[in-house]
Amino acid sequence: MLFNSASFLIFLPVVFVLYWFVCGRYVRSQNLLLLASSYVFYGWWDWRFLFLLIFSTGLDYFTGLKIQDAKDPRWKRIWLWISVSANLGFLGFFKYFNFFVDSAIRLLETLGMQANPWSLKILLPVGISFYTFHGLSYVIDIYYGRITPTRNRTDYSLFVSYFPLLVAGPIERATHLLPQLEKRRTFDDKLAIDGLRLALWGFFKKLVIADTMAVEVDRIFGGYEQYGGGNLILGAVYFAIQVYGDFSGYTDIARGISRLFGIELLLNFKFPYLSRSIPEFWGRWHISLSSWLNDYVFTPVALQLRDRGRNGMFIAVMTTFLVSGLWHGAAWHFVAWGGLHGLLYLPYIYRKSGLKGLVPRKEVPLRLRDIPSILLTFMLVCVGYILFRAQDMEVAVKYLGGILSSPLSFDAYFLKSSFNIFIPLTFIIDLVHRKGYLTGRYSTWFLVTEFSILTALILALGNFGSVEFIYFQF
Amino acid sequence: MRIFVMKLFFVAVGIGITLSLLDICYTWVISETPLHGIRKNEHVDYLIAGDSRTNPLLPEYLCQITGKKVINIGEPGYVLDDNIKVLKYFFEMGNKVDRVLLQVDWKFGARHPEDVESKEWRYLPNLIRKEGLLTPRIPFVFYAKNNRNIKPMHIVKFTKTALLRHGQTEPLDTMSVINSHRPFLHNEKLREDYSTMEFRMKDIIALDTFLKRQGVRELILFSTPYLPEWISTQSDSASYKSKVRGAGYRLHDFSTVYRDTTWFKDYLHVTNSRYLAFCRLFATVALSDPPIPRP
Numbered sequence: 008m009l010f011n012s013a014s015f016l017i018f019l020p021v022v023f024v025l026y027w028f029v030c031g032r033y034v035r036s037q038n039l040l041l042l043a044s045s046y047v048f049y050g051w052w053d054w055r056f057l058f059l060l061i062f063s064t065g066l067d068y069f070t071g072l073k074i075q076d077a078k079d080p081r082w083k084r085i086w087l088w089i090s091v092s093a094n095l096g097f098l099g100f101f102k103y104f105n106f107f108v109d110s111a112i113r114l115l116e117t118l119g120m121q122a123n124p125w126s127l128k129i130l131l132p133v134g135i136s137f138y139t140f141h142g143l144s145y146v147i148d149i150y151y152g153r154i155t156p157t158r159n160r161t162d163y164s165l166f167v168s169y170f171p172l173l174v175a176g177p178i179e180r181a182t183h184l185l186p187q188l189e190k191r192r193t194f195d196d197k198l199a200i201d202g203l204r205l206a207l208w209g210f211f212k213k214l215v216i217a218d219t220m221a222v223e224v225d226r227i228f229g230g231y232e233q234y235g236g237g238n239l240i241l242g243a244v245y246f247a248i249q250v251y252g253d254f255s256g257y258t259d260i261a262r263g264i265s266r267l268f269g270i271e272l273l274l275n276f277k278f279p280y281l282s283r284s285i286p287e288f289w290g291r292w293h294i295s296l297s298s299w300l301n302d303y304v305f306t307p308v309a310l311q312l313r314d315r316g317r318n319g320m321f322i323a324v325m326t327t328f329l330v331s332g333l334w335h336g337a338a339w340h341f342v343a344w345g346g347l348h349g350l351l352y353l354p355y356i357y358r359k360s361g362l363k364g365l366v367p368r369k370e371v372p373l374r375l376r377d378i379p380s381i382l383l384t385f386m387l388v389c390v391g392y393i394l395f396r397a398q399d400m401e402v403a404v405k406y407l408g409g410i411l412s413s414p415l416s417f418d419a420y421f422l423k424s425s426f427n428i429f430i431p432l433t434f435i436i437d438l439v440h441r442k443g444y445l446t447g448r449y450s451t452w453f454l455v456t457e458f459s460i461l462t463a464l465i466l467a468l469g470n471f472g473s474v475e476f477i478y479f480q481f
Numbered sequence: 482m483r484i485f486v487m488k489l490f491f492v493a494v495g496i497g498i499t500l501s502l503l504d505i506c507y508t509w510v511i512s513e514t515p516l517h518g519i520r521k522n523e524h525v526d527y528l529i530a531g532d533s534r535t536n537p538l539l540p541e542y543l544c545q546i547t548g549k550k551v552i553n554i555g556e557p558g559y560v561l562d563d564n565i566k567v568l569k570y571f572f573e574m575g576n577k578v579d580r581v582l583l584q585v586d587w588k589f590g591a592r593h594p595e596d597v598e599s600k601e602w603r604y605l606p607n608l609i610r611k612e613g614l615l616t617p618r619i620p621f622v623f624y625a626k627n628n629r630n631i632k633p634m635h636i637v638k639f640t641k642t643a644l645l646r647h648g649q650t651e652p653l654d655t656m657s658v659i660n661s662h663r664p665f666l667h668n669e670k671l672r673e674d675y676s677t678m679e680f681r682m683k684d685i686i687a688l689d690t691f692l693k694r695q696g697v698r699e700l701i702l703f704s705t706p707y708l709p710e711w712i713s714t715q716s717d718s719a720s721y722k723s724k725v726r727g728a729g730y731r732l733h734d735f736s737t738v739y740r741d742t743t744w745f746k747d748y749l750h751v752t753n754s755r756y757l758a759f760c761r762l763f764a765t766v767a768l769s770d771p772p773i774p775r776p
Contacts, residue, residue, distance in 0.1 A: 194482050194485070196488075200485060225667065230666075233664070234664070238664075421664075451487075454492055455491050455494075455495035456495070459499035462496050467503070467633045
């Protein structure tokens with residue numbers, strides 16, 4: 008079930024009414040309803056995927072309790088590894104099996120050996136990358152004593168399967184979401200209104216901005232050989248706008264809908280294109296993933312290699328970003344994209360003050376003199392997007408080669424088209440929202456005007472059902 | 482909860498009023514740009530039907546070249562069922578036509594899963610005018626989606642010209658100016674093998690029977706130009722042609738007339754500026770029948 012589908016428009020109000028008017032008195036009934044709704048939501052794609060989701064949920068719940076109850080540290084480790092192996096095993100099989108087989112075959116062929124292709128037609132369960140990370144963070148946190156496991160099966164199942172975040176995040180932490188699920192939610196009209204506003208802006212970003220840019224991105228990336236360097240650069244910029252509109256739009260919809268049920272989800276984007284450096288970008292882009300990778304990949308690796316100084320830090324950063332690239336897709340161009348971002352950390356690792364963590368800890372206010380560094384960071388991110396968007400490494404290399412070798416020409420069509428307004432509009436929306444626009448108290452007239460204009464724009468300019476959410480493929 | 486419900490109520494009312502106003506604006510603009518040129522109690526020589534590939538055939542230009550009365554009901558996104566509904570509306574308005582030219586090929590005539598059911602056809606705004614309805618209706622959404630040649634800016638500016646129907650904003654006498662050049666779009670979704678799908682020959686024959694009852698002399702079929710690269714993706718490229726000719730229909734086959742990629746917007750659509758050339762070719766070949774004497 009997609010957020011922008013007719014079935015969801017019926018599903019949401021029904022769940023909302025049942026949640027507050029029928030189940031609102033007890034936390035158990037609220038959670039049971041949300042859990043059942045989440046399984047219906049997920050099963051709408053393919054009911055067969057439910058088995059894997061339920062099995063994965065049950066396994067992590069069980070191993071979490073076993074880790075907590077085990078007295079012997081060896082048994083704690085064994086239960087941890089059972090859960091980690093199972094989760095990564097599912098992910099590895101469904102997402103990466105064919106990738107590894109194809110890569111091995113190609114490697115053997117380059118070495119002059121013949122190999123029989125042995126790939127399976129494996130269907131990728133929607134959201135597997137997200138819910139396995141939920142489960143992994145849960146058991147790892149229990150192992151390190153950061154949390155105690157919940158003994159409520161419904162609460163844990165809901166933590167993993169909560170429908171707003173099930174298929175494309177944000178990747179929640181047990182420390183953030185479980186405590187909210189353990190308490191009865193009471194209706195907060197301001198939170199609900201803020202949620203609706205956030206969701207509407209999310210739809211605007213996705214259906215109007217992202218899906219409009221998608222057409223031009225397809226045009227340029229599909230026919231990159233014909234275009235001059237200028238158009239190819241525009242293609243990368245357009246994709247930056249598309250992917251941000253798509254993914255942040257989805258997250259806004261998810262967070263907005265969740266607020267209708269009195270549940271606050273993690274912030275996933277914090278105006279990333281206003282970043283002044285690559286580390287700051289990763290502190291603002293897909294925050295739930297970068298913090299997950301920071302806690303469960305970067306920090307353990309960096310600690311293990313702390314004796315190697317800055318070189319150890321570099322290995323930790325590269326490992327993290329290669330894992331990030333691989334998480335995004337079972338293809339070498341995603342790995343290359345991750346590797347590029349790892350390399351872009353080099354100046355920060357080897358500068359005098361070194362690198363304290365994957366992302367900056369403190370937020371520094373924006374100033375006018377930051378504009379050059381904001382633009383530079385944005386352009387570096389766009390270079391990475393070429394690797395991300397291209398269908399394979401060969402296309403990515405040719406595309407980049409095209410930018411470097413072709414004349415810097417721009418097609419009049421791209422320069423004069425009205426959709427270019429979405430580039431500054433994306434920055435303006437971010438700047439305005441950064442000022443707290445979405446969380447203030449507004450009069451009813453303001454709300455009526457805002458909702459009416461946005462709805463009309465979405466209906467008039469939006470593309471419905473034509474472009475899937477990008478992050479569904481991950 | 483009460484405050485939330487109250488605010489939600491006001492917001493819903495506000496959205497309803499906004500959409501109604503837009504609905505009225507769209508209705509006025511679209512009905513003033515006669516839907517497909519369909520008026521009442523007219524007798525035309527040719528009626529052209531199809532989808533987005535047929536839509537840019539400019540009826541006024543075709544009339545200028547041939548001296549015959551031509552209307553074009555082709556619209557972006559149409560399937561055969563949409564054309565049939567508009568044809569029925571055409572005859573309900575008391576109109577007559579001598580010959581109907583129907584676009585046909587693997588894509589338009591195939592029973593593609595997403596094309597089986599007609600898309601929302603309730604964008605016949607004259608119906609709204611007839612019923613005198615000004616109630617807030619979702620048709621505004623259908624207008625925006627299904628009359629893509631009429632953009633929101635045309636609504637805001639209350640632009641009225643029948644040429645908007647066919648993607649042209651300039652008057653006929655300046656048509657030699659090349660319109661905005663859109664780079665070729667590699668739309669991979671169009672590369673599906675439609676030739677393996679069921680071809681709706683029975684529906685075409687049923688349409689012919691209906692047209693004969695309305696006094697139409699002949700149903701003639703035609704196919705529009707495609708990029709050769711696209712034709713090669715269709716495994717059985719000749720099948721529909723043998724079916725329609727085998728059923729006794731005349732087929733004007735323009736599918737391979739152009740081979741230059743620069744003449745195309747994507748695999749199936751000729752550019753606006755090249756469409757003038759196609760109009761001239763079309764007029765010469767497909768609209769050259771001797772006129773039928775009228776009582």
